[in-house]
Amino acid sequence: MKRLYSIVLILAVLCMGVFAGCGKADNTDSSTNADISVDTLASTDTALKTEADEIGDDSARDIDKTLILYFSYSGNTWQIASWIQEYTGAEMIRLEAAEPYSDDYDTCVERAEKEHHDQARPELKTDVSLISDYETIILGWPCWNYSCPMLIRTMLEQYDFSGKTIIPFTTSDASGFSGSLKEMKESSPNAIFEENGLEVRARDVAEAQGTVDEWLLSLGFIQK
Numbered sequence: 001m002k003r004l005y006s007i008v009l010i011l012a013v014l015c016m017g018v019f020a021g022c023g024k025a026d027n028t029d030s031s032t033n034a035d036i037s038v039d040t041l042a043s044t045d046t047a048l049k050t051e052a053d054e055i056g057d058d059s060a061r062d063i064d065k066t067l068i069l070y071f072s073y074s075g076n077t078w079q080i081a082s083w084i085q086e087y088t089g090a091e092m093i094r095l096e097a098a099e100p101y102s103d104d105y106d107t108c109v110e111r112a113e114k115e116h117h118d119q120a121r122p123e124l125k126t127d128v129s130l131i132s133d134y135e136t137i138i139l140g141w142p143c144w145n146y147s148c149p150m151l152i153r154t155m156l157e158q159y160d161f162s163g164k165t166i167i168p169f170t171t172s173d174a175s176g177f178s179g180s181l182k183e184m185k186e187s188s189p190n191a192i193f194e195e196n197g198l199e200v201r202a203r204d205v206a207e208a209q210g211t212v213d214e215w216l217l218s219l220g221f222i223q224k
């Protein structure tokens with residue numbers, strides 16, 4: 001009888017050990033999983049917050065609804081537009097006058113001065129009626145006579161930019177936007193002009209790709 005008790009006692013102790021072991025294994029696994037989940041969520045959350053902080057509140061620009069429009073006489077503004085296109089992957093259109101500006105610099109300057117003085121609206125060769133498909137227009141021009149080329153005003157008055165966001169960029173020898181934004185708002189009073197525009201000096205254009213990328217990131221564009 002004493003021997004029977006001993007066997008039962010030994011079996012009971014063994015069972016308790018096995019159950020205790022199982023319980024411990026389960027607890028360890030679940031706490032490990034819980035730790036991983038919390039850590040993963042925490043790091044994902046931090047990553048998202050960091051990205052959002054970097055790109056500001058205007059995140060997730062719809063690139064299919066974004067169009068790059070630019071005018072360029074000697075290539076500087078084209079270079080900036082090309083980097084914007086490279087970064088965003090957005091569609092891009094070059095604006096041209098029906099009567100091209102002379103390749104002779106002085107002749108071009110003379111015509112541009114007269115057009116500005118007369119507040120002329122030179123005819124546009126480029127058809128931009130497709131802007132109706134877009135919500136955001138990244139619009140670039142070279143500073144001419146402390147403003148935009150009058151061709152830009154022709155376009156703003158000929159087409160309906162109401163409710164569209166215009167993100168401006170310009171290149172110039174020194175003047176930056178000067179009077180251009182004020183005059184452009186007169187031409188298209190119902191467009192929404194983004195205040196965070198980009199001005200690049202002609203002498204800095206060759207080295208400006210990094211500046212362009214940073215500007216686009218600050219506007220909430222994601223590199224394609």
Ligand SMILES: Cc1cc2nc3c(=O)[nH]c(=O)nc-3n(C[C@H](O)[C@H](O)[C@H](O)COP(=O)(O)O)c2cc1C
Nearest residue numbers: 072073074075076077142145146171172173174175
């Ligand atoms: C007709 C004309 C007028 C200009 N007027 C100005 C001006 O008022 N202020 C300025 O800083 N640069 C002026 N510039 C210089 C251009 O804005 C500058 O070189 C610009 O980067 C040229 O861009 P693009 O190569 O895209 O044409 C003028 C250039 C031209 C051809």
